[in-house]
Amino acid sequence: MESKSINRYNTFCRSLKNLEKSRTADVEQDFRNKIIDDDRWIQMLKTRNQLAHDYDGTFAKEKFQEIIECYYPLFEQLKEKIQKYYK
Numbered sequence: 001m002e003s004k005s006i007n008r009y010n011t012f013c014r015s016l017k018n019l020e021k022s023r024t025a026d027v028e029q030d031f032r033n034k035i036i037d038d039d040r041w042i043q044m045l046k047t048r049n050q051l052a053h054d055y056d057g058t059f060a061k062e063k064f065q066e067i068i069e070c071y072y073p074l075f076e077q078l079k080e081k082i083q084k085y086y087k
Contacts, residue, residue, distance in 0.1 A: 008067075008068050008072045009064060009067055012071060035081070038077075044071045
């Protein structure tokens with residue numbers, strides 16, 4: 001179970017690297033375009049910004065479960081939405 005959670009966390013971190021260039025304005029535009037429809041995306045970006053300055057890992061430990069249980073599924077949902085357009 002722990003290995004699966006760690007894999008999800010690592011996948012989440014890689015996905016966030018792709019979002020690094022995104023700004024809040026981009027996410028807001030995605031809301032308007034109905035690409036994303038969940039306020040947790042904004043919270044995820046805030047968490048990502050805080051994680052970028054977590055030099056000793058304490059914040060990451062606090063947010064680990066939230067990332068696995070809340071934010072990772074958002075990427076899965078987004079993937080499913082996007083796949084509809086490429087099939």
